Amino acid sequence: MPRTIPLSKGNHITGFHPIRPGHGMVAFESKLECDFLSWITKFGGNPTVTSQPLTTKYLDHNNIWRKYTPDFLITYPTLIPVQLQKWNFSTNTIIEIKYSAEAEKKSATIQRKLNAVRKIGYRTVLLTEIDITGEPYE
Template identity: 30%
Template sequence: MNLFPVVQVRGNCAMPVRRIGLCYRSVSGCVPMGDGRRTVAVESTLERDFALLQRFDGNVVGLEEQPVRISYRDDAGAKRSYVPDFLVTYRQGAPKLVEVKFSTDPALLAGTLKSRFAAASTFAADRGWRFSVVTEIHIRTPRLGNVTFLLPFRDRTAIPAFKATILMALRSGGHSAEGLLDMFGTDRASALPTLWGMVARLELHADLDRPLTMRSQLSLPEVDHGRAV
């Protein structure tokens, strides 16, 4: 199997090898990744949700859409090309090519994508990367509900006095969100955006794989509480 990667590069930033245009059968758009990182283009709500999860993963340092074009031959010997949806790079761990698909996708169920996925797996392995097909089963989880809730708080400016009080309290151990807010008395409602903003920016650790409530335990982050999908 011959694989011929095509990566278009501008400056130091890899650019998509296939542009995402207007989609009439799905939903296209852009997901801001924050922290000065480039906006990522998506062409379905499932891709949007996947990108949002990467934004809230402390182990993810980069997300590129339509990153490489892989040439291969299908089962009939015909020349084909395939562009995976994303390349995810991590602080720790090998980069990963990702294809985002609904588990009910007819081509996925019929097995007609096996040759392209095999080509992507070989392409990735040759570079010390990984390749994964990710479905809504992996994406639309309680974690997605949490990051959707936290997103509006991510760019809210923290009130320094509230932030200092929260950090001081957590130096002696974990507290529930409700317990931390109780420290502010009549300023409880005013302190709430600062608290959830700190969780959204990963300045505080919460178990994002369980639904966030006022009883959720918060603590100071150790090294990295991110999780790759």
Template identity: 30%
Template sequence: MPSRIIPKNYRNVTGVAAHKKAVGKAMFESTLERDFLSLLEFDSDVESFEVQPIRIDWIDDEGKNRSYTPDGLIHYRKKNRPPRLFEVKYRNELAEKWQTLKPKFRAAIRFAKQEGWRFKLVTDKEIRTSYLDSVKFLLPYVRQGPSDEAHVDLLIEKLKILDVTTPALLIQNIFQDQWNQAMLIPSMWYLVGTKQIGCNLNQKLTMSSKIWILN
């Protein structure tokens, strides 16, 4: 359960994302947070994440009680990789409010160190990339799953033979008619999204993208 309730926000977009890796509700207070949660959902190294799971209390330089709630906590699959507290911010907001935010981030760093965690500040520069566009395109196919298990086998076996090709050429080498070719497309993007078929996700995904089989 979040450490604080996320209010309705008339400046940014607020809501709840449907993510399987989320522990509790995957709530967000901005489209930037929403996009970062999508990246976490897609990341195979991430086991789970929590939104605003803790509140950090500290005393400032003037002796006043302060509190700060980081945006979330990431748990990784590899046990030797420590959990990571994170805060998502636009770069222009950081520049405008740095003097106010800096003590909060210092408190988060201290708290994370005590817990054996790490603290990470994530901005729109790291989030809003071509990779994010690919993730947003692929996630619906990953959630839906393959349209037909037989299609998965056909695609993988044919790609092993072709080695390196494009989505368009791959489906054309399996079926001649456009109807059956179209039936293969959801399963093909599912395989890309689940990293069974390789593709450069830092470039826009099209039917002309280069693809290859992943072992």
């Protein structure tokens, strides 16, 4: 069962996004995640998209164990679309979505989290709004 994240006091866009007929809706927790779901469908290949697919632990910069739940797991049944190979996608890829300013500011923490996922056997990809839309969000 996917985890539930309580919303902070602020504006949030949450909901469910269609991937393709027969796939089912995929939950998202931000406009950027919704934009990612639209973006990933452009490449074809019939991926299965799972929101918040797993939770793992990582050591933070103070050597304290923390929990981490990545945004999405993208699973391709056979071939990965050529356009996605430049981002290092594989048949099972964990995706972390961050705004570019946050990705830069929290780079070390994000890498610790993604390293924890790699240790359990997944390829990881960090995407920002620049990757998805071609420009930073204002």
